[in-house]
Amino acid sequence: MKNPQLNKNGELIHLLSTEGLPKDILTHILDTAANFASINDREVKKLPLLRGKTVFNLFFENSTRTRTTFEIAATRLSADVMNLDIARSSASKGESLLDTIANLAAMAADIFVVRHSESGAPYLIAQHLPPHIHVVNAGDGRHAHPTQGLLDMLTIRHYKKDFSNLTVAIVGDVLHSRVARSDIHALTTLGCAEVRVVGPKTLVPSDMAALGVRVCHSLQEGITGADVVIMLRLQNERMSGALLPSSHEFFKSYGLTQEKLQWAKSDAIVMHPGPINRGVEIDSAVVDGVQSVILPQVSFGIAVRMAVMSIVAANEGDAA
Amino acid sequence: MNAEQLYADLRDGLEPWRSSTTQWVGIASGGAWMAERLQQDWGLDKIGVISSSMHRDDYLRRGNKTTKPGASRPESTDLPFDVTGSHIVLLDDVLYTGRTIRAVLNELFDYGRPASVRLAVLVDRGGRELPLQADFAAQKIQMSPSESLRLIRMDDGTFSFETK
Numbered sequence: 001m002k003n004p005q006l007n008k009n010g011e012l013i014h015l016l017s018t019e020g021l022p023k024d025i026l027t028h029i030l031d032t033a034a035n036f037a038s039i040n041d042r043e044v045k046k047l048p049l050l051r052g053k054t055v056f057n058l059f060f061e062n063s064t065r066t067r068t069t070f071e072i073a074a075t076r077l078s079a080d081v082m083n084l085d086i087a088r089s090s091a092s093k094g095e096s097l098l099d100t101i102a103n104l105a106a107m108a109a110d111i112f113v114v115r116h117s118e119s120g121a122p123y124l125i126a127q128h129l130p131p132h133i134h135v136v137n138a139g140d141g142r143h144a145h146p147t148q149g150l151l152d153m154l155t156i157r158h159y160k161k162d163f164s165n166l167t168v169a170i171v172g173d174v175l176h177s178r179v180a181r182s183d184i185h186a187l188t189t190l191g192c193a194e195v196r197v198v199g200p201k202t203l204v205p206s207d208m209a210a211l212g213v214r215v216c217h218s219l220q221e222g223i224t225g226a227d228v229v230i231m232l233r234l235q236n237e238r239m240s241g242a243l244l245p246s247s248h249e250f251f252k253s254y255g256l257t258q259e260k261l262q263w264a265k266s267d268a269i270v271m272h273p274g275p276i277n278r279g280v281e282i283d284s285a286v287v288d289g290v291q292s293v294i295l296p297q298v299s300f301g302i303a304v305r306m307a308v309m310s311i312v313a314a315n316e317g318d319a320a
Numbered sequence: 321m322n323a324e325q326l327y328a329d330l331r332d333g334l335e336p337w338r339s340s341t342t343q344w345v346g347i348a349s350g351g352a353w354m355a356e357r358l359q360q361d362w363g364l365d366k367i368g369v370i371s372s373s374m375h376r377d378d379y380l381r382r383g384n385k386t387t388k389p390g391a392s393r394p395e396s397t398d399l400p401f402d403v404t405g406s407h408i409v410l411l412d413d414v415l416y417t418g419r420t421i422r423a424v425l426n427e428l429f430d431y432g433r434p435a436s437v438r439l440a441v442l443v444d445r446g447g448r449e450l451p452l453q454a455d456f457a458a459q460k461i462q463m464s465p466s467e468s469l470r471l472i473r474m475d476d477g478t479f480s481f482e483t484k
Contacts, residue, residue: 034396035373035374035396038396042430042431043403043404043430043432044429044431047374048375048426
């Protein structure tokens with residue numbers, strides 16, 4: 001089946017998922033992002049690459065950090081940015097998703113940045129757009145959050161250089177995490193030596209092993225010898241039913257403290273996609289500790305989003 | 321054309337430009353190699369590297385080496401001095417349409433406001449599409465648009481030209 005993210009020349013036209021993207025495209029995004037990361041050294045922190053282009057931020061689900069970093073990335077590339085508060089506008093008046101998109105496309109949009117609570121919504125949008133308009137998935141349901149996955153890869157590469165000797169542990173609420181899925185696909189494509197997912201049976205889906213990862217239900221087993229520990233947020237708002245006895249119990253078994261972090265390698269880095277629940281999945285001392293790279297992740301997120309938008313805008317979709 | 325001879329001519333020709341306030345900046349990649357050679361030959365304290373890629377006018381139209389997967393890692397700008405107030409000499413291997421120089425000047429001004437900027441090249445091959453000229457060219461020739469000319473650096477560090 002044709003990959004909807006690539007045109008017939010194999011170039012990236014939409015970023016919908018890290019799944020199915022070849023290694024050279026992932027590496028190319030990371031290389032370009034590493035170049036953009038140095039923009040903060042400049043007196044003028046702005047490049048003309050998207051001058052005259054319009055980026056629509058379409059957030060059908062709330063987000064502050066992701067929307068803001070997309071907005072910063074787009075404005076640093078000189079694009080015009082429109083933020084649409086979709087939840088409070090047309091959708092609530094009964095307009096269908098595709099009608100909303102058709103109307104916005106008619107307003108001469110060039111890039112749609114889409115977040116939606118339904119898995120697959122960005123794919124649906126991408127399929128119904130003319131070939132010169134690009135879609136970047138900013139998180140869809142439990143499915144994918146590819147720019148978060150890529151910024152995690154950029155962060156890991158920055159601190160650890162090479163994936164081929166690394167053990168990466170992804171800890172916590174894997175079941176509800178689109179970040180975990182995007183990280184796993186990117187890590188395996190980039191040749192990471194070992195990827196582990198760690199959590200209680202109720203929060204680690206049984207099909208995970210099929211993705212080529214090692215499933216661990218004990219935190220000690222999961223992070224022992226790890227180079228990178230990615231903590232996931234406990235997604236209370238997505239929990240239904242009795243998946244957990246209590247967040248206190250969860251912290252006792254899977255919460256990362258300085259003491260437990262000793263199980264990982266002494267130079268291991270600790271990451272978290274945010275927002276953090278201090279004392280639920282991660283202790284404050286770890287968040288603020290020397291091994292934490294949580295704030296650098298946010299900065300790398302801007303560079304990755306600049307790279308993705310400039311790359312897709314440079315490539316033309318196939319005519320229908 | 322002998323690239324090593326032209327480099328020696330350029331080095332001798334630029335001798336009068338040397339001063340404690342001059343900053344030497346090579347345009348990636350050929351000009352950056354030239355700056356490295358000058359650094360060795362003259363014992364310069366520091367040199368800069370500048371990339372045109374972020375300001376190229378054809379970036380979105382056809383991409384370039386920073387947007388194509390599989391290409392070598394993009395060269396990035398590194399200016400280890402305060403650009404504002406500096407007297408800068410840009411170095412490039414071949415001056416042709418002038419579009420690279422236009423992009424490089426935009427890139428340079430993103431870092432500050434230099435006191436002056438001069439351009440020195442090994443070869444001025446004609447064919448300008450913008451009103452830009454070199455202050456120093458070791459050789460001026462006229463080449464047809466169908467020909468290509470670029471500097472390459474051999475394993476032993478010496479220069480040579482690749483023509484097609």
